[in-house]
Amino acid sequence: MGHFGTSIALDSPSFASTDDDRRILMDAVVMRLSTRKGTYWTQPDYGYPIADLIKATITADSLARIPGDVQAEIEKDQRIRSAKVTATTEATNQRGGMRLVLSIEVTPVSGPTVNFAVAVTDVTVELLMREGG
Secondary structure, eight states: OBBBBBOOOTOOTTOOOOOHHHHHHHHHHHHHHHHOSSSSSTOOTTTOTTTTHSSOOOOOOHHHHHHHHHHHHTTSSTTEEEEEEEEEEESSTTTTTTEEEEEOOOOOOOSSOOEEEEEEEESSSSEEEETTT
């Protein structure tokens, strides 16, 4: 078992559990970026619904602010010491469509740094790549 115990793997159709610390941290970030503030009454400040940003027009100024906002949300997790985030946009195959790509480096309080990317559209927040598996 890892440092962070056991959790449900987000992409498991059968709600399989995982004790892989990297997986637990990546899933925790995806959950935070998929949750609207106020969803959990016991944690009213939990969440940063990043997909809402795609629904609005992303300007150069808002694109510059996104990494800091996402970093601040990720660092609320007590398992995470620090996070670095970069944001880019890219066109999708759909007419006028755009997705936001966040490259994220998470340094946990215990264990190695985890690097991954998250793709955000107006509908989904999706883990794009996992470091080492």
